[in-house]
Amino acid sequence: MSAAPWLVVPAAGRGRRMGADRPKQYLELHGRPVLAHTLARLHQAFPAARLCLCLDADDRHFDPAWVPFRDWRRVPGGAERADSVIHALEAIAGEAGERDLVLVHDVARPCVTVDDLVRLHAQLVDDPVGGLLAAPVADTMKRDDGAGRVRATESREGLWHALTPQGFRYGLLRRALREAREGGIPVTDEASAVEALGQAPRLVAGRRDNLKITHPEDLSLAALVLAAQQASPSTTEEST
Ligand code: C5P
Numbered sequence: 447m448s449a450a451p452w453l454v455v456p457a458a459g460r461g462r463r464m465g466a467d468r469p470k471q472y473l474e475l476h477g478r479p480v481l482a483h484t485l486a487r488l489h490q491a492f493p494a495a496r497l498c499l500c501l502d503a504d505d506r507h508f509d510p511a512w513v514p515f516r517d518w519r520r521v522p523g524g525a526e527r528a529d530s531v532i533h534a535l536e537a538i539a540g541e542a543g544e545r546d547l548v549l550v551h552d553v554a555r556p557c558v559t560v561d562d563l564v565r566l567h568a569q570l571v572d573d574p575v576g577g578l579l580a581a582p583v584a585d586t587m588k589r590d591d592g593a594g595r596v597r598a599t600e601s602r603e604g605l606w607h608a609l610t611p612q613g614f615r616y617g618l619l620r621r622a623l624r625e626a627r628e629g630g631i632p633v634t635d636e637a638s639a640v641e642a643l644g645q646a647p648r649l650v651a652g653r654r655d656n657l658k659i660t661h662p663e664d665l666s667l668a669a670l671v672l673a674a675q676q677a678s679p680s681t682t683e684e685s686t
Contacts, residue, residue: 450494456530457553458502458523471553472507482512483556489514491563498534535620544617551611554659557671576614577648580606612636
């Protein structure tokens with residue numbers, strides 16, 4: 447059995463696109479906040495992992511009772527998602543080894559399955575670069591002309607949706623995110639920062655229902671997905 451990974455969960459976003467009265471990680475799904483569902487899935491897959499949870503310094507909604515991990519710490523969020531992740535990596539600088547595997551997972555993805563988490567980890571443990579859960583694009587892709595009309599149909603051949611978790615060695619990830627910030631390169635995921643160093647992260651095919659709660663309709667969709675997954679235990683328990 448390989449060592450448990452470090453987990454970084456950026457949860458410092460305000461989630462303005464939801465238009466809700468609180469950040470989306472605190473909206474309820476089946477009577478529990480999104481954040482509690484996400485942490486529970488991660489804990490089922492990696493009960494011995496060490497967790498860094500990035501939270502807004504002014505967060506008034508968080509309750510530590512929702513954290514099932516024994517070894518965890520709270521880290522202040524940054525201006526952008528990548529800044530929150532950098533804060534987490536800096537917080538564990540004295541403890542994490544350069545080659546330790548760090549999995550970063552958006553708090554807004556509570557439907558990630560234990561199967562996908564365990565499979566991703568298994569594929570990254572010996573990978574020299576690292577990688578991410580991803581799903582091949584299924585829809586026909588259109589590019590707009592900026593005025594609400596189609597300018598072009600883009601080929602979907604070889605296109606993937608980048609999901610999370612994304613996992614990289616501690617030293618590589620920290621360097622990649624720092625250099626992207628110093629170089630003014632906008633990064634919305636860890637992989638793009640690693641790509642900017644000339645590396646090619648591994649794509650690990652994951653389930654399409656690992657959706658990110660972003661818009662109001664996503665919440666009811668996530669509730670349906672969680673209910674369906676509960677009825678199919680292999681998605682919520684590690685299969686042996
Ligand atoms: O807003 P979006 O859904 O793209 O955010 C992705 C993840 O990054 C969410 O889990 C959110 O809480 C987190 N985030 C963060 N710090 C920020 C912005 C977003 O931790 N400054």
